Amino acid sequence: MTTSTLFTRSPWTGQADTAELDQWTAVATRVAGQLEGGALERDRTSALPHEPLDLLREAGLINLLIPSAFGGEGAHWETAFRAVRIIARVDASIGQLLGYHYLNQACVTFYGPDESRQAAWYTASAANQWVWSDSFNPVSPDLSIVWDDGTGTGTGTPGYRLNGLKRFATGAAVADKIIAGGIAEGGEFDGELVVFAVDGNRAGVEHQDDWDHLGYRASASGSVRYNNVLITADDVIGVDHEEPFSSIVTPGVQLLFGNIYLAVAEGALAQARTLTLARPNAWFLSTAERYADDPIVHRTVGELVARTRAVEALADALGRQFDTAIARGGATTAADRAELEIAIAGLKIVSTEVGLEVSSRVYEVTGASSTKSSIGLDVFWRNIRTHSLHDPVDYKKIEVGAHYLTGAVQPVSLYT
Known part of the structure; x- marks a missing residue:
């Protein structure tokens, strides 16, 4: 085996334009529609998701981030995170598989030995539509x-x-x-x-x-x-030479989690809207004729929607910031990396808390009938509750608070 000098140029430059975002938003939305019908069955059977991955391949989403020079779609990270979020609204498991795929595929850049080897890896991956884990x-x-x-x-x-x-x-x-x-x-x-x-x-x-x-x-x-x-x-x-650029992969993973948790909230709200609009009559003490017209229902939904949209705005901004950060390549400094880490940790905090709250409180407007196993509204809460425990959000709060007060930055790790 031979060692080459680590390259310093990132293959990702610039920002996604409106045309790119619109194109892949439409593609991801179409794929999400195809995945939605089988999501509950996949959850119940724990089936290996071969068919969902085939759908992602057919749609071009597997090769989304590979530069066009190597046979990929040449898109940006903001676009990729948005696509993941759209998929995760209907199935967080598949959304995370896609997001992990992007970040693991990008290890070719983060740890790659030189530009020729980078080109070889990406070209082969694009041609074979490899899924990375x-x-x-x-x-x-x-x-x-x-x-x-x-x-x-x-x-x-x-x-x-x-x-x-x-x-x-x-x-x-x-x-x-x-x-x-x-x-x-x-x-x-x-x-x-x-x-x-x-x-x-x-x-x-x-x-x-x-x-x-x-x-x-x-x-x-x-x-x-x-x-x-x-x-x-x-x-x-x-x-891994512990360079600031290579370690950007970890804030990238945290940004993925933030988008997944946001997607859980968005998916839970979407299903809750459908269930609430279908509810007949109203509570016997209400002055409204339908639950969907009850001001108490409006208040609850309004609160949850507003909080979710605030998280969405932050996630979108950080998607663009990630593109700016990753474009620096080997010129990335420890300060650049720390700035990105702290910003994304803030998203992790609010997306965790909003995702947990929304996926739990939607039952307040959908009613007792929505607790039926056949409806599957519980999947949203079960997914975020399971995943969020693997990386305790209290430590993210400490990380953000310490930096705000003293400028302290946590040691670089696979969690920070």
Whole structure:
């Protein structure tokens, strides 16, 4: 394996124009319409989402962020986050798979060794419409990545041997490429944090199918076990040198979560509107003839809609800010990275709280009949309640508050 100088140019420049946003908003809306009818069944069966991913491929959404020079659609991150949000309104599991795909695919840029290798990865991904996932969960034990010259295993093929278990590997069971990494032992990358992309069905890659949680049931979030998996030079993306630019991937993940939680609120409101308009009569003490005309219902809905729209405005602004930040490439400074991190942490706070509130309080206007399992209104709350616990929002509040008062910035991690 050979090491190249890390490139410093980002393949994403400028901002999305109205035509781009309108085009892909329409595409994502159409796909969301196709996904909506099967969302509840996917939740109930925890089925691996192969068909939804095929819909995303057919619509061009899988290649959305790959530059056109490499065969992709050449869109911007603001557009991608908006597309994710539209999909997540009807199915948060599929929305997150798409968002993770974008961020893991972009590891080719964040950790990529040089522009020629970057071009090769993106060109192959676009041509094959690869779906990207990862098994980088920081709370799981580190993976073992040990150099083997080929004689120890008797294969004659030199490379690293990957072993270990990673939990919560969302999308890995249906992905073409899984981003993973760890500290290499021996070989060219000895002692370095090497990042690579392994085929999802390579020999020794075992998908445990052990996801059994309250929500996100269609997200293919089970564990991945690696048993002596061969990692060759062709699999290596690069080395994590802890540069500010490469670590922008984490604020990107947090921005994805903020958009997902917002989408949960928007989806819950949309279904609640339909259910409320269909309710006959009104409460016996009300002066209105229908629940939909009751001022108390109006007050509740108005409060929830206003808060949701405020979060939407913040998310849209941060989508554009992310495009500005990522365009800096290797010129990104620690201060640039910190500014982005704190801004997105603010979104994470309000989107979590609004998403939880809206998905719970919509029952106040939809009534007891909406608690039927066949209606599925509970999916929204179950999804956000499940996901938001993996990254406690109280620590985001501390992060934002400390920075506002003292200028303190949390150490860079896979959560900050």
